[in-house]
Amino acid sequence: MVAVPPVGIRRRAAMAPAAGSPHRDEILLGDAAATLAILPAASVHLAMTSPPYNVGIPYRGYADDLHPDAYLEWLARVWKALYRVLVPGGRFALNVAPTSIKEFHPIHHDLARGLRKMGYIMRTEIIWYKQTMGRRTAWGSWRSPSNPHIIPSWEYVLVFSKGQWNLPGPKEAIDITSEEFQRFSDGFWELKPERKRRGHPAPFPEQLVERIVKYYSYRGNVVLDMFGGSGTVAAVARATGRHYLYIDRSPEYCEAALSRVAAAEPPPGWEVPPPRAVVPGAGAPAPRPERTAAAAGPGPLPW
Ligand SMILES: C[S@@+](CC[C@H](N)C(=O)[O-])C[C@H]1O[C@@H](n2cnc3c(N)ncnc32)[C@H](O)[C@@H]1O
Numbered sequence: 081m082v083a084v085p086p087v088g089i090r091r092r093a094a095m096a097p098a099a100g101s102p103h104r105d106e107i108l109l110g111d112a113a114a115t116l117a118i119l120p121a122a123s124v125h126l127a128m129t130s131p132p133y134n135v136g137i138p139y140r141g142y143a144d145d146l147h148p149d150a151y152l153e154w155l156a157r158v159w160k161a162l163y164r165v166l167v168p169g170g171r172f173a174l175n176v177a178p179t180s181i182k183e184f185h186p187i188h189h190d191l192a193r194g195l196r197k198m199g200y201i202m203r204t205e206i207i208w209y210k211q212t213m214g215r216r217t218a219w220g221s222w223r224s225p226s227n228p229h230i231i232p233s234w235e236y237v238l239v240f241s242k243g244q245w246n247l248p249g250p251k252e253a254i255d256i257t258s259e260e261f262q263r264f265s266d267g268f269w270e271l272k273p274e275r276k277r278r279g280h281p282a283p284f285p286e287q288l289v290e291r292i293v294k295y296y297s298y299r300g301n302v303v304l305d306m307f308g309g310s311g312t313v314a315a316v317a318r319a320t321g322r323h324y325l326y327i328d329r330s331p332e333y334c335e336a337a338l339s340r341v342a343a344a345e346p347p348p349g350w351e352v353p354p355p356r357a358v359v360p361g362a363g364a365p366a367p368r369p370e371r372t373a374a375a376a377g378p379g380p381l382p383w
Contacts, residue, residue: 105324105325105352115360119325122167124167124170124302125166125298129307129308130307148185160198163198169243171247171297174237174239174240175236176188181232192238201243203240206237206267207236209234209268253300256295260294278310283310299321303323314355318355319344319345321350
């Protein structure tokens with residue numbers, strides 16, 4: 081998956097920009113917004129995440145079916161907390177799926193608009209084409225214009241930057257090949273969904289994460305996922321020579337991620353320690369709107 085770095089790079093990786101931060105290479109059990117609040121400002125170069133999609137997935141510990149406005153309001157608090165911890169030029173890659181056909185809601189538009197209003201620069205929108213058409217039959221009215229449906233066989237990766245487009249870094253810490261750079265720069269990515277569930281209902285494929293990590297960060301950078309799930313981002317980050325931070329509120333998912341990331345060996349010459357499990361002492365998780373309260377609809381949106 082990765083090339084051996086030139087001699088002399090090891091020290092640079094160990095000194096990567098978040099040096100001094102007490103938090104890196106950790107699996108943090110906790111609420112996303114509350115845990116982000118304890119991380120040092122400007123300590124993360126790339127965040128990649130896939131939040132709960134709010135489509136009724138049976139996660140451990142909460143209902144994945146909030147009112148759309150309450151859902152956006154909740155996520156907005158997380159994005160605000162993330163902004164503080166990103167370095168200038170730090171990237172945020174947000175994976176979201178189209179909502180269900182019946183209750184279609186253009187949530188990716190709402191998220192993009194909200195993030196831009198918050199001050200994020202929107203860089204692009206990648207289409208992850210999942211090639212799942214063969215398995216779907218929800219066509220609405222068959223062979224008739226009366227009520228045909230489009231099947232969402234894709235997801236989005238919306239990519240943002242904090243404050244500036246450029247993220248400086250040492251040339252020796254670039255690990256993307258010319259061929260990969262050319263291929264990934266075409267924003268239509270055909271990748272099959274993850275087959276290995278690893279005890280999680282919605283993991284994303286390692287290939288998707290590896291593309292984002294190599295395209296948008298340097299070796300030695302700090303890569304974060306605040307809805308870490310099965311630990312895909314942290315595992316790929318470590319396997320490609322990046323430091324990582326993982327947050328999830330489920331002890332079961334944290335535990336599974338811990339062993340997965342520990343098994344993801346960094347490339348030779350790059351020191352990225354195995355994960356430490358941390359339960360931040362920062363107290364109770366930030367409140368997430370309850371399903372019943374949300375059903376009535378929240379007050380005005382924060383943007
Ligand atoms: C879509 S899944 C992420 C899957 C992940 N991308 C992977 O590859 O496994 C969303 C995750 O968010 C976690 N989660 C839900 N609410 C949370 C919160 N308030 N704070 C932190 N994590 C939360 C869930 O436990 C779930 O594992």
